[in-house]
Amino acid sequence: MSMDRRKFLKITGLSLAGLTIQPAFRLFSKPEQKRWAMVINLNACSKKDGCRDCIDACHRLHNVPDLANPKDEVKWIWNAPFERVFGGQGYTTLNEVLKNRSVLVLCNHCENPPCVKVCPTKATWKREDGIVMMDYHRCIGCRYCMAACPYGARSFNWKDPRPSINEINMDFPTRMKGVVEKCNFCEERLAKNLLPACVEACKEKGLIFGDLNATDSDVRKILKSKFSILRKPHLGTEPKVYYIL
């Protein structure tokens, strides 16, 4: 290949210009990085006994199968007693109301997700906005992530889930047997500027969702004014689901 001096200088010049333009472009065009978080207000949440609006909305939308046998169960968001969610044996003198209260649990979308670290195929990863994602097509079903999750937030498809889905939502994929799945903070709805399905379905406004990095967001405001707790903070996973008692 032959190249005269003029052409060489032109290409060099353009490349150098490009090198300086690119960072400047990034500096001005990059939007503030979002950090999604959820606040669960237990006072508002437990007003109606046995309410499952959020759970049903989520499970219907995401084609989560309804398997009766607890052994094979798949769940993205569910209820468990306060005492079990927040540490078990430590709470011997817990106030009676709180002790038996149902607490909503879901994937915590940790800042330091142990599930991501252990995955041998990168089938689970953390997005820039903090959502911990699952690639159902790459998962080999080793379930190491389930062993690593301190919140029991992950489910495995022990059998083909499709026959157990009451009504298939054609806008969201179903899963196959042998892969792990979990809550995705409704990333498909966030992309359309919609709130997660569970948040929208809650008539008591017990679930508050938003950007932790935005100073004027609902989650920031409520976390600033109220005392909140996290599940297993001592593990350093930094959950993005906060609870208000």
Added chain:
Amino acid sequence: MLEKALHGARRYWGWIALLLLIVIAGFISYLVQLREGLGITGMSRDVSWGLYIANFTFLVGVAASAVMVVLPYYLHNYKQFGKITVLGEFLAVSAVIMSIMFIFVDLGQPSRVFNVIFYPSPSSLLFWDMIVLTVYLILNLLIGWYTLDAEHKEEPVPAWVKPLIILSIPWAISIHTVTAFIYSGLGARAFWLTALLAPRFLASAFASGPALLIIICIIIKKVTRFDPGKEAIQKVAQIVTYAMLINVFFLMVEFFTVYYSKIPEHIAHSDYLLFGLEGHMTLVPYMWVSIILMFISLILLINPGTRKNENILVTACLMVFLSIWIDKGLNLLIPGFTPSPLNEIFKYRPTLPEVLITLGIYAIGFLILTILFKIAIEMKLLAKKQDS
């Protein structure tokens, strides 16, 4: 040399046929599992690993333990192990193959297993486990094969095999350390979150693997004309004794930390194993059987009178093997998952297909072991005949 496996007495072929039958039963069960999914096993959302991973963990130990005959022979020139070193290496080969198969049958989507290679993830211990196990398998196959071949040709071992032998020693330690790290690096599971896990794994491996080797050597002595040598067997028995002592000590150390610190989260798992939790006693009888066998076997092994009696020695070795299989198999795995992160107790019980698949893999392992040992022994007998 392979042709040596094709000639044998009726007893040899009967044993092969029996193993093949078990393999077929296991294979049919695996086909069912492939079609239905892992739902046909006893594993659940809460107890998401079971019999397969328990046996994987145990067998990695058996594989690593080959180092206990390789090291004295090659590093300390302990000549008495000359006759059994190859047997130790071949035992490692079959144990590694079984370990890899146990991981494979545990996968929900086995057809995607190569994703581990296509998307390498150095942060995952499973990635490293795959590497160390594969290399260890290749090392032992090469070393065992070329050592035998050299013995057959009455030549020294090829020069390039020597560095591999030296490498296989730290490599054996590495396979079991990495396997322990799979568990001990998880903050989510207090039962496994202990730095002692890797040393404990090694101590139990160096007891159970050589114990199995003794059992096999004594069987070989009974059914073939090959004698591994009384002195070699007694030396291996001493290794089993020391390793078992250290293993029992480590186990007690673990329970000390848990029960003296009294951290509820840690106690819950150990309680489930030793005394039962909220009325659930599933593992308790197994654990106590394991502990009692540990102590009885120690008495038999420490006492020279009983250790030197080969019949009693075999019994003690069976006890060692069984107690560690319980302690390092399901009783290591299940308490890690129980109680669950939401403090629930889900009972795990292996199902029939799961047990058949497990037995099938063991049968494949014993098949490989039988063929490799058959070749090794025929070669050794041949060499001896030519000598005299």
